Amino acid sequence: MSDFKGKLFVFSAPSGSGKTTIVRHLLNNKKFNLEFSISATSRAPRGEEKDGVDYYFIDLKTFKNKIKSDEFLEWEEVYRDNFYGTLKSEVARIWAQKKHVIFDIDVAGGLRIKKKFPEETLSVFVKPPSVDELKIRLKKRKTESEEKINMRIAKASVELATAPQFDKIIKNYILEDALQEAEELVGNFIGLKEK
Numbered sequence: 001m002s003d004f005k006g007k008l009f010v011f012s013a014p015s016g017s018g019k020t021t022i023v024r025h026l027l028n029n030k031k032f033n034l035e036f037s038i039s040a041t042s043r044a045p046r047g048e049e050k051d052g053v054d055y056y057f058i059d060l061k062t063f064k065n066k067i068k069s070d071e072f073l074e075w076e077e078v079y080r081d082n083f084y085g086t087l088k089s090e091v092a093r094i095w096a097q098k099k100h101v102i103f104d105i106d107v108a109g110g111l112r113i114k115k116k117f118p119e120e121t122l123s124v125f126v127k128p129p130s131v132d133e134l135k136i137r138l139k140k141r142k143t144e145s146e147e148k149i150n151m152r153i154a155k156a157s158v159e160l161a162t163a164p165q166f167d168k169i170i171k172n173y174i175l176e177d178a179l180q181e182a183e184e185l186v187g188n189f190i191g192l193k194e195k
């Protein structure tokens with residue numbers, strides 16, 4: 001398999017749009033040969049999250065040192081003092097396994113990856129039905145305070161305006177439809193032939 005050409009799949013969306021569900025669904029389908037890009041973050045673990053599985057949890061100082069030493073492909077201060085970023089070593093790790101990389105990252109980070117790897121990247125924006133629906137979904141999740149939820153909602157309106165800059169937009173109104181659409185997009189980009 002020396003002709004393996006690693007692809008990058010960026011799924012970006014406002015928090016609560018359902019992108020994580022879509023990304024997990026794609027990862028479970030082995031025919032796509034995908035591996036999740038584990039981001040580094042300076043935020044604390046939530047709920048059941050595990051270091052080295054959901055994120056590489058590092059403190060703010062370590063994060064800033066890694067920025068200085070140019071270890072990130074992209075990084076963002078997504079919320080105040082909460083930094084998130086993709087380590088260059090993460091993409092190298094996954095491509096070395098001859099797998100494609102799938103990202104669950106914020107809009108700005110997603111667009112930056114597309115810019116750095118224009119040919120290899122398929123950037124997908126996952127669109128929620130409305131900002132009100134986002135609020136309902138975030139409240140149901142019950143993992144964050146009212147203040148944090150409001151912070152995410154405020155950011156969502158800004159993020160929604162960036163949708164046209166992505167290669168593709170998936171409307172996540174009915175989950176089943178969104179999952180099928182995501183499968184088709186990934187399959188086509190990899191060049192999988194349907195039997």
Ligand code: 5GP
Binds near residue numbers: 084105
């Ligand atoms: P959460 O705190 O809910 O896990 O993530 C908050 C936001 O940060 C989400 O929109 C998530 O997609 C984004 N995010 C996670 N990892 C990265 C990353 O490596 N880079 C960037 N730019 N954003 C990320």
